[in-house]
Amino acid sequence: MTDISQIFAGAQITLPSSAALGLDASTWLIDEEVYDNRIDGVNEHMSSPSPGTMPSGWKAKYLCHDLHNPHTEAFMRVFSQCPDEGTERFPPHIRAQQADPSFEHYEAKARKAFQQGRCRSVPPLLGWGQSVQGEYRPVPGGYITHLVWEKVSGEVLSPEFFWSLSQSRRDLIRDKFRIAYQEILSFGWVPGGQHIGKIIWNEESTDLWISGFHISLRTEKQWSNDVLAHFELIKPPPRGPCDPLLRPRGSWDKWKW
Structure with a gap:
């Protein structure tokens, strides 16, 4: 080789x-x-x-x-x-x-x-x-x-594209992503540098894949909504200049879905 x-x-x-x-x-x-x-x-x-x-x-x-x-x-x-x-x-x-x-x-x-x-x-x-x-x-x-x-048939997700979609479409992507992420968690591996650009989405077929494993991490963690926040699939509520930065934990009621 x-x-x-x-x-x-x-x-x-x-x-x-x-x-x-x-x-x-x-x-x-x-x-x-x-x-x-x-x-x-x-x-x-x-x-x-x-x-x-x-x-x-x-x-x-x-x-x-x-x-x-x-x-x-x-x-x-x-x-x-x-x-x-x-x-x-x-x-x-x-x-x-x-x-x-x-x-x-x-x-x-x-x-x-x-x-x-x-x-x-x-x-x-x-x-x-x-x-x-x-x-x-x-x-x-x-x-x-x-x-x-x-090279699967689909496009790398971006925040601009994702948040331009309807609520129902965003919900579908989040559901598909959760299923996919739970599957890779079952193998004990996740991609490093977690962000929305690790997600490949086919808008026509609604197929979704997770990629970007050039930095791969071992993990024993389980699924939580924190993952959606890390991957930019939910947004924190607006905050003032003196408000503390909200971390992806606790109540999610004020987050944008």
């Missing part, structure tokens, strides 16, 4: 089959890069109740399609280990000492759990691969992870 330094529009990425995930081998043609950025080695305080070391790496997202079925559009996320800052020009055998071939980001763990459990509330996984970098790559022996999930 290919690390981020070798991926460009037109590149082909072949991923293996996985019996555990119910995935056939597949080849994906890269259409365009959505973004890429470097992640310096840190402790995963946001991702784990027991912080552990995360090696330095690159994270990138691409729009792609199935080489043998061009109508199947998808997103691909690639995680690839990179040398620690200041060691990029060290000889390969020195950089290889940083290699962590088995490291797996929380997004990969979450999406694999959803796939194995047949979760219907997140876009389905279409491809997965875990490999290591070759002898002359940035970190010889370092991890590479590929995740491909379906």
